[in-house]
Amino acid sequence: MIVVVAIAMMALSTGTTLAVTPALQTIGVSTPVTVEVSNPHGVRRVTAHVEQNGSQYPVYEESVPARRFFWQRHQPPRRITFDAGKNKVSNLKEGKARLVVEAVANDLRGDTDQTGVDVNVVLAAPRVIADDFQHYINQAGMELITFTVTGSWSEAGVKVGAHTFRSYPLPGRGPDQRFAMFAYPWDAPADLTPVVYARNVAGTEVTGKFWFKLFPKKFRERDFVLDDKLMDKLVNHIDPAGTLEPGPDLLTRFLKINGDMRRKNNQQLYDLRQKTEEKILWNGPFLHWGKEEAMFADTRDYKYIGKQVDRQTHLGFDLSDVANGPVHAANSGKVVYAADLGIFGNCVVLDHGYGLQSIYGHMQRIDVKVGDMMEKDGKLGIAGSTGLAEGVHVHFGMQIDGVQINPREWWDEHWIHDRILSKLTPEH
Numbered sequence: 001m002i003v004v005v006a007i008a009m010m011a012l013s014t015g016t017t018l019a020v021t022p023a024l025q026t027i028g029v030s031t032p033v034t035v036e037v038s039n040p041h042g043v044r045r046v047t048a049h050v051e052q053n054g055s056q057y058p059v060y061e062e063s064v065p066a067r068r069f070f071w072q073r074h075q076p077p078r079r080i081t082f083d084a085g086k087n088k089v090s091n092l093k094e095g096k097a098r099l100v101v102e103a104v105a106n107d108l109r110g111d112t113d114q115t116g117v118d119v120n121v122v123l124a125a126p127r128v129i130a131d132d133f134q135h136y137i138n139q140a141g142m143e144l145i146t147f148t149v150t151g152s153w154s155e156a157g158v159k160v161g162a163h164t165f166r167s168y169p170l171p172g173r174g175p176d177q178r179f180a181m182f183a184y185p186w187d188a189p190a191d192l193t194p195v196v197y198a199r200n201v202a203g204t205e206v207t208g209k210f211w212f213k214l215f216p217k218k219f220r221e222r223d224f225v226l227d228d229k230l231m232d233k234l235v236n237h238i239d240p241a242g243t244l245e246p247g248p249d250l251l252t253r254f255l256k257i258n259g260d261m262r263r264k265n266n267q268q269l270y271d272l273r274q275k276t277e278e279k280i281l282w283n284g285p286f287l288h289w290g291k292e293e294a295m296f297a298d299t300r301d302y303k304y305i306g307k308q309v310d311r312q313t314h315l316g317f318d319l320s321d322v323a324n325g326p327v328h329a330a331n332s333g334k335v336v337y338a339a340d341l342g343i344f345g346n347c348v349v350l351d352h353g354y355g356l357q358s359i360y361g362h363m364q365r366i367d368v369k370v371g372d373m374m375e376k377d378g379k380l381g382i383a384g385s386t387g388l389a390e391g392v393h394v395h396f397g398m399q400i401d402g403v404q405i406n407p408r409e410w411w412d413e414h415w416i417h418d419r420i421l422s423k424l425t426p427e428h
Contacts, residue, residue, distance in 0.1 A: 013109030016043055017077075018101050020117050027097065027119050028202020031085040033059075035101050035115075038077035042067075044106035046080060050089055052097040052121070057089040060101075067106050085202075086123055097121050126153035126198035130210035133423070137194075139217040140186035140297055140406040144420050145210060146170055146179045149198045156198040158182040159207070161189075165401045168278055168354055171424055179424065181354055183403040186297040187313070190216045219297035219313075226254070226304040234388055238342065255310055257343065257388065258302065262312060265342040266404070272349055272357060273402035275336040280424075281353040283376055285413040286330040286398075290319035293393055296406040315404040316359065316397030321383035323364075323392045329374040330358050330396065330410075338366050344395060345387025348380045358407075361395030362387050 016039040024033060027050070037043055044067070048060040060082035084099055086092045102114040130147045137143045147167075149156045157167040158180045165182035169175070182194065194212060199205040231250040238257055239245075245256040294314055302310035321327070333350035336357070341347035344361030348368060351357050364384025368374065385392050398407040409415050 013107040013111065014040055014105060015111050016103040016105050016113040018103055018113060018115040020099070020101065020115065024099065024117050024119055026201045026203075027084055027086075027092070027099070027121050028200065028204050029086045029123060029125070030083060030204075031202060032081055033084045033099065034079055034081045036077055036079055037103055039103070039105050040074055041105055041107040042075040043103045044110070045104040046101070048082060048084070048099065048101045050084055050092065050097055050099055052091075052093065052095070055091070057091060059084045059088050059099075064106065066110070086121075092121055092123070094121050094123050120201070122152055122200055122202040122204075124152040124200070125204050126151040126156070126200050126206055128153075128156060128196050128198040128206055128208045130196045130208045132211070135210060135212040136215065136419075137184045137212055138215045138406070138409065139184050139188070139190070140219075141409050142181055142183045142400050142405050143212070144179060144181045144423050145196065146177065146423055147196045147208065147210075148176050149178055150176050151198075152200045153198045154201045156180075157196070158194055159197050160184055160194045161192050163401075163403055165403075166355060181356065181400050181420070183400050183405045184214060185403055186217075186219065186315070186406070190214060217297075219299060220295060221299040221301065224300040224302045226251075226302055226309070230390070234390075237386070238388065251304060251309065258310055258312055261342045262388075265344060266315070268341060269349065269359065269397075269399060269404070270402035272336055272351075273355055273399070276351050276355050276357070277334065277353045279353050281333045281351065282331040282356070284331075285416060286358070286407065286410040287328060287377060288319075288330075288411045289328065290321050290394065292317055293320050294318035296397075296408070316361070316395050317407060318393045319396050320393050323383070325383045325392075327360055327363055327380045327383050327394055329376060329378045329380055330407075332376045332378075333358065333374055335368050335370050335372040335374060338368050338370055338372075341387070343388040345389060346381070346384065347387075350374060355401040357399050359395070359397035359399070359404075361397075362389040362393060364392075 019036045021036050045063040050057045097119050098116050100116040105111045128149045135143050158165045165180050167178040167180040170177040170179045195207040197207045231254045235253045245253045298314045301308050333352040336351045337349035346363040346366050348360045363381045365382040367381040383394055398405055
């Protein structure tokens with residue numbers, strides 16, 4: 001009888017599934033590794049080692065008491081995390097290596113299973129040195145910095161708080177010379193210190209400081225009075241079927257659009273940062289038209305029946321226009337978006353190169369398509385009041401690497417020359 005039970009238990013024993021997740025391609029000075037371990041009976045031992053040049057270097061080991069005849073059932077998958085970098089393996093060298101993970105099942109048969117991944121060992125840290133220019137930055141504005149990056153690196157740019165701005169090769173310079181255009185966001189605290197950074201494929205990152213002076217700005221705050229007639233117009237224009245927030249409650253539906261949809265639409269604009277040319281497409285100052293009805297970073301306190309019900313920030317300029325008036329490109333560029341965009345209504349986005357983009361919202365009609373190349377002052381369509389707009393106007397905005405900025409600087413030819421173009425010329 002005992003023999004029969006033993007045979008049955010052997011037959012019921014299972015193997016262990018091991019997966020390194022996320023996938024690992026590089027090991028550096030300090031590289032965390034996460035392994036998903038799955039066995040319905042659990043595991044009694046897990047080990048990991050790095051193989052390089054014929055040697056094995058242990059990096060992880062754990063064990064629990066064996067349960068050969070009294071194993072547990074229905075054990076959930078678990079994750080194990082350990083360090084496999086140079087900090088753990090002092091003999092690790094630059095070059096090829098292999099990470100191997102083994103697990104022994106905690107059942108009668110006690111099968112040993114393993115998985116291995118080939119990796120590159122990258123130990124050399126990058127180096128980054130910023131220029132020695134004086135960088136004057138307006139809050140909600142932007143600046144351009146040049147820097148030198150050497151050593152082993154795969155990514156470099158500028159960090160401002162949680163925001164990261166990409167860099168590009170500096171025209172006419174060597175491969176180590178880079179530049180980045182970056183913003184100081186309108187809502188960032190005044191004590192942030194922007195830094196240049198460089199990171200290698202193993203995740204080792206270095207940063208460098210540079211001279212800068214921030215000019216903090218105080219933005220307007222205005223009341224926006226809501227009534228049922230206005231909300232009915234705005235809500236049923238954007239969401240006539242009531243799919244966003246079903247029901248007859250206009251205020252609830254409006255707040256859903258003004259909040260959730262606004263955040264979603266701004267994320268869609270941010271994601272367009274990936275659709276940019278690595279060259280200058282603009283030419284001279286950007287065009288300004290119409291009367292400024294609302295300005296960048298105006299905070300609106302929405303009030304209904306005397307009570308504040310919402311608070312949102314308007315990231316652009318509302319430029320008044322007339323019905324059926326043409327909407328013109330503020331500068332030359334490439335159309336990267338031309339469709340409805342929720343609160344922005346019919347919207348066009350132009351890429352001007354190096355992550356700089358302009359936004360045109362609330363249009364009645366769009367006359368361009370994605371991929372079209374536009375000249376400055378070229379016609380994009382007809383002005384209107386689509387989206388979350390009370391009357392006919394153009395919502396005009398700009399962004400750098402997805403972070404929306406005050407367009408006013410780009411209306412100034414001297415600012416463009418002094419802060420941007422002068423740093424990009426090889427003779428500078």
